[in-house]
Amino acid sequence: MTATNKVGIFAVVFGAAYAVIYVISTEVNLPLLTYHPATGDIGLLYQPPGRGPAMYWYGWMLTSLIGASALALIATVVPEPWLQRTLIFGAAGAVLYLAVYTLALAVYEHASVELQFLENRWWSVAVAAAAAAAVSLLVPARWAQRLWPGWAWVVPLGAIAVLTYYLTPYFTR
Numbered sequence: 001m002t003a004t005n006k007v008g009i010f011a012v013v014f015g016a017a018y019a020v021i022y023v024i025s026t027e028v029n030l031p032l033l034t035y036h037p038a039t040g041d042i043g044l045l046y047q048p049p050g051r052g053p054a055m056y057w058y059g060w061m062l063t064s065l066i067g068a069s070a071l072a073l074i075a076t077v078v079p080e081p082w083l084q085r086t087l088i089f090g091a092a093g094a095v096l097y098l099a100v101y102t103l104a105l106a107v108y109e110h111a112s113v114e115l116q117f118l119e120n121r122w123w124s125v126a127v128a129a130a131a132a133a134a135v136s137l138l139v140p141a142r143w144a145q146r147l148w149p150g151w152a153w154v155v156p157l158g159a160i161a162v163l164t165y166y167l168t169p170y171f172t173r
Contacts, residue, residue: 006076009083013075016090018068019156022060023163027121031059032066085136087155093132094158098165100124100131
């Protein structure tokens with residue numbers, strides 16, 4: 001993708017960023033607004049359920065829209081080699097986080113001693129981010145140029161896989 005194609009850069013970065021921000025928003029519960037359907041009220045940021053359930057989905061979508069738009073606008077002015085490295089970092093990070101956290105939970109469930117720290121996602125995020133940074137720095141520049149548009153689907157796919165894993169209990173009750 002050429003640096004002159006700002007619309008293409010915006011679209012690719014927006015798609016990847018939206019998926020990742022949405023997963024983070026749902027997992028950490030960062031809605032920009034909360035809708036209370038029983039009363040018809042809309043409140044800013046997270047609000048606990050009142051008389052009936054609270055709907056955070058609209059807020060998560062708005063959080064993702066604003067965050068992804070901001071990142072995509074920034075990406076249109078950043079040099080393309082940086083974008084290529086960032087996409088490699090994001091793709092590797094999404095795949096590595098999924099692998100590391102899944103492995104951590106498998107070890108936690110089958111360990112004969114109590115390894116409570118393995119349940120915490122933050123150390124999995126740190127390990128995945130460090131490994132993704134190493135991968136993005138070690139990939140030769142000519143590979144990064146060839147991988148830029150073709151691997152853009154990996155980040156949203158990884159984000160959807162993580163979201164599916166997190167939401168499975170809601171659909172299997």
